[in-house]
Amino acid sequence: MGYNTQMVSARQGIVTAQMETVARKENIDVARLMELVALGRVVIPANKNHLSLDPCGIGEGMKTKINVNLGVSEDCCDMETELEKARYALRLQADAIMDLSCYGKTREFRQRLIDISPAAVGTVPVYDAVGLYDKSLESITADEFLGVVEKHARDGVDFMTIHAGINRETAATFKRTSRLTNIVSRGGALLFSWMELNGRENPFYEYYDDLLEICGRYDVTISLGDACRPGSLKDATDAAQVHELIVLGELTRRAWEKGVQVMIEGPGHVPLNEIAANMILAKKLCHGAPFYVLGPLVTDIAPGYDHITSAIGGAVAAASGADFLCYVTPAEHLRLPTLEDMKEGIIAARIAAHAADIAKGIAGARQWDDDMSEARRCLNWSRMFELAIDPEKARQYRAESQPEHEDTCTMCGKMCAVRNMNKVLNGSSNL
The missing domain is CATH 3.20.20.540 (Radical SAM ThiC family, central domain)
Structure with a gap:
């Protein structure tokens, strides 16, 4: 086997710079990654x-x-x-x-x-x-x-x-x-x-x-x-x-x-x-x-x-x-x-x-969704836009239809369930 491919290196126990980069990006142990590359299950x-x-x-x-x-x-x-x-x-x-x-x-x-x-x-x-x-x-x-x-x-x-x-x-x-x-x-x-x-x-x-x-x-x-x-x-x-x-x-x-x-x-x-x-x-x-x-x-x-x-x-x-x-x-x-x-x-x-x-069950995948849900619960619009998979479109939609109350959107207005639950759970009667 005269080649020096990622697969050959992995089989020889050599951690390449590319393996190190991928292990860091994927939050996976580099030794485990090297094993998967050697087996052909990761390229x-x-x-x-x-x-x-x-x-x-x-x-x-x-x-x-x-x-x-x-x-x-x-x-x-x-x-x-x-x-x-x-x-x-x-x-x-x-x-x-x-x-x-x-x-x-x-x-x-x-x-x-x-x-x-x-x-x-x-x-x-x-x-x-x-x-x-x-x-x-x-x-x-x-x-x-x-x-x-x-x-x-x-x-x-x-x-x-x-x-x-x-x-x-x-x-x-x-x-x-x-x-x-x-x-x-x-x-x-x-x-x-x-x-x-x-x-x-x-x-x-x-x-x-x-x-x-x-x-x-x-x-x-x-x-x-x-x-x-x-x-x-x-x-x-x-x-x-x-x-x-x-x-x-x-x-x-x-x-x-x-x-x-x-x-x-x-x-x-x-x-x-x-x-x-x-x-x-x-x-x-x-x-x-x-x-x-x-x-x-x-x-x-x-x-x-x-x-x-x-x-x-x-x-x-x-x-x-x-x-x-x-x-x-x-x-x-x-x-x-x-x-x-x-x-x-x-x-x-x-x-x-x-x-x-x-x-x-990929490590960290669900966290993105949980972070978005937290931003929605808090009605933190700027954070929602940061987390959106397409921030440009999210901001555009929000800008095109401005609500009377900044902590709502034009779908529900003052009837917003998130807004009202936050107020009630915080002891406010001013809905």
Whole structure:
């Protein structure tokens, strides 16, 4: 094992600077954290070349983290706008940013993003390959796909979504079964198409050892992509999804043998009553590796409100074992999100993550709520605003509707239960 990854260091009993930072942030004993990293149950995405990184831990016993997606595309290729989104996401306390760029000066954007981001940066190399080589999908070679991974790793990308689980057997399972929405993963659809057009195995599966060698050299965390994630409630927990999950479990063990850190990506669109089972299944089949979910969305009927459908599913998923939530904005399924869409998506995901942390008993999570309740009991408006997950919106709502009595709001006025209970319990008869 010639690599010097966080996992390898942990197995050797070496406490890295990144482990010390994460232990302090999570209020966990560093020796316990080192044990979890060694076992693969916690990852610390930390590329050796990401010099501005303020590392975070993702996995068992850690606070639930959230990721924000952005990037340039052919239809929306304004690099400065996307960098502005990145800065905004960081101000709103996103834990990670994924660059999904697939058009134009992708490397320049990626490098600038890494330079400004103390949060972990992720990418999906297969997206970049299509735009970078400027040729038909089927003519891209396995070496070229791996070449993009190498470029991203060298630039300092901390984690990469690699759809290695959709091998020819998984593809055959998908084709044998009836799916309402087929393959909705962009990377999964590209690789399925490549395999069909070339009659060959998925290059990321066939040359997985070469992929691990690249990731090991730079300490890139592999986020094993869910090409067959369900894109509708009807397709949830079907044969293709589960078959791919079994393959991802095998690939996880192979990565751990090389000392490479791994996360598993999960669904998608899942009925509320199936979410907990999906989390248990993923953790079981993938040996306790950290689990990263897109949503999951609990209904298919809410375009324009999918930050809500996602937050509902995300809270249940994280409470049931998911470790990392990918935010979903109101623009999901409709268009590239704006700054305001991004804010709504981030706040919704953070609420879901925090609610799950309370359910999971994460140290200190409940204290935030207790502090807010104390401020409400005291009708301490300035303290409530300080504690609010979105102080700007809370202050705005208060300012837009001023009450007659400063210690009330315009909902109840002098009938405010909190105000009157405080007065009565303090012996006042002047309500």
